[in-house]
Amino acid sequence: MKKVLLTAAAVFAFGFANAQEEAKSFGFSKGNIIVEGNLGFSSDKDNESFNGTDVEETKTNTFNFNPKAGYFVTDKIAVGVELGLGSSKEENTVFGTPNVTNEIKSNSFGAGVFARYYFLELGQRFKTYTEAGLGFGSTKNKTNGTETSKVNSLNLGIDLGINYFVTDKFAINFGLANVLGYSSSKTEFPGGGEDKSNELNGNFNVFNNFFNTAQFGLTYKF
Template structure:
């Protein structure tokens, strides 16, 4: 697990150093000084800042959340997110948070690296994940994009779970 964390940290350092060298020619949606607000679909995962709803045999789980970011360099944004969810089985509530970075390769392929955690009501252990994701940004105009992508979440709290989780997400972003 230490190798994976070190590899992810090295990737983030590489992305950050390359983002500093990029020059914006278009001043587009991912230019330095722009903001983004994202809403993502997601699966039922503890520590999610996405929108999800799952119901089976009268038991349901839900989550609502948003991510926001600021482009500190062309194509490179620092992001934060919050989410809130619950489940009917254990009558619990879950507060989630996310801190990370997003880099757009060629202004259209978003690559993310972030730390996601959750605080679960009355739980003795809370999850924490290192997430790595990539996708494709489809810009529908000057301010809106749809970003389907694949994400892997590596558990950092082996006492909670030692399993990683793959996700297929569809993100919707506002750029301004």
């Protein structure tokens, strides 16, 4: 009987240890590396007509890609770097004799650093975090092939997000961007003109319209 009890205790302890290990696998530990990415694109076509005849057409295409990588200095804190690449193209055609088309293009590049803190676990697979980031960006705008302006910016932001672990290595990321942010930008025009602006904003209504403000991406843990 004593051997049976010892065996049962050993089995229970082994099962409990495995359960604990399984629970820990859905999360992060000191020394882990994460790679994330958000990819977005859109295409839109708008026609304006008068008395059933098209008079103007506008086509807009946008693309953006935001990869980032982080290193866990503790089980709950990660620091890392991120990049931002984006482009947009708008073609506006006014129908007439002849048709007149204007093309507006924008290309942007950004880089920054971030610190992320995981403060809440909702079950085994949901991990909630807050993130502070500092970034620099540059955007060039052209109309019909001629540069019309260049914008340089500095951005500070505090975001919220959730990782949902599909496997122990792979997670879907839901990010609420710009919950609180500050930006400073300078726009330079050909010929020497410039325009400066500073903006502080708080987007606290993200909790009421989550799916209108969330950014969805993928997270992989090494």
